[in-house]
Amino acid sequence: MAILLLADHDNAHLSDQTAKALTAAGQIGSDVHVLVAGSGARAAAEQAAKLSGVTKVLLADDASLANNLAEPLAALIVSLAGSYDAIVSAATSVGKNVLPRVAALLDVAQVSEIVEVVSADTFKRPIYAGNAIQTVQSTDAKKVITVRTASFAAAGEGGSASVETVSAAANPGLSTHVQDALSSSDRPELTSAKIIISGGRALGSSEKFQEVILPVADKLGAAVGASRAAVDAGYAPNDWQVGQTGKVVAPQLYIACGISGAIQHLAGMKDSKVIVAINKDEEAPIFQVADYGLVADLFDALPELEKAL
């Protein structure tokens, strides 16, 4: 089985989402080629070549591929698809954007967000916000799959694959990039952090969120997450949302502060190794999944926690 894995990167760096999706790809088949599509992306391609289990890296370097626009990227993947049995990507915002487009162009049903590879054509995936797990068998000759990276360990280094260049496909010219407003931060990323501290509606304002959550995050070297309610209210940026429709995370330690524990939030964090909940309502559903629950006012507890660390 030859597999094409779409790399997640920002040209200079390969994200560790790729290394995690690689683990899933390697369980589907042994001949995994990584596609690095971008502009000035050789550095990312060289990092991909070092991942253990990669047999070849394809580098498509073109201005049309600079911003991950769906149409030129899908056209490129489709142009390469003939040589592969499966096309795989991490379920990042880029993967979720482009892979269904590829699947439709190939007339294939996509298998979204797999959490387990049962065999080369059979996979487990969560439905209903993770309240049920389906085992599905793909009957299409070619598979198109996105991978929930929280469920797979990152592949290690030690590979030395060759980097081959491939040309971009003709750009359909349907969309153009206007601007990115990406948050830059020294904190670890949500999807790779070992510790995450998240705040909910209880924080009350973006000032309070920064005042009580961030110092604890700094002490712990943690990434910061948020509930939908906190994001909707503008206390935290959109890309911090954890949940069914936000990011799915599985850190060693997840600390939920002033979050009630709606199923949509649990969907994004209930596979964390250890869960701590701080909530002043002892009946809050979050306590049903928490290993350690502290019934307290977070405005007292968090400053105290920061001092105790």
Place this chain on the structure above:
Amino acid sequence: MKLLVPIKRVVDYNVKIRVKADGSGVELANVKMSMNPFDEISVEEALRLKEAGKAEDVVVVSIGPAKAEETLRTALAMGADRAVLVETEDQVEPLAVAKILKGVAEAEQPGLVIVGKQAIDDDSNQTGQMLSALLGWAQATFASKVEIGDGSANVTREVDGGLQTIEVKLPAVVTTDLRLNEPRYASLPNIMKAKKKPLDRKTPADFGVDTSPRLKVLKTEEPSGRKAGVKVKSVAELVDKLKTEAGVL
């Protein structure tokens, strides 16, 4: 221009679903059903574009059982002008939904199709992207802002690192994210009026689409559960347990 809004009837987001004991699926009998929340956002966006004079007509479409008419009526009560029900009792996968929607789009000729980012039952997040591919149109997924220009639209998208703005040529497919707007409720008089609004009935065969599934569902099971742990009395006890018992600090 005309706006086409696909809406799906799904188990209400407040319902905690149960897996059938025999592993054959999810218990759907006597469960509250509603419009997929992202589709409410799509309907709202379409209505706002109409109210701003950017569009004339809002057509809603659902592929599903006869009861999906209720969901379409809800959209009509919110303010949509017309509805199309593509009736089928089968479970239709996103690829086949997209093929049917392509047929509807070819008949209706909309300037923009506003699709939800994700149906909260199958959690696929595929249909909009697939439809856009089949039509050969531009796609702008996970939208938190849509501005219609002359023959194009500027769409701000929620992406992993923050926000990205792109310009797409029209016609295009947009998929809606949570922060795009807050959907309105239908008023009682509008619910009454919606009963008389036009609703066309079709079948997948009218669009020549074969809805047989490509994915065989072998089993549906409960996720491995998590048990509630212990309550700690103080921050000091919490820190101590995290260090000595859990070993995560």
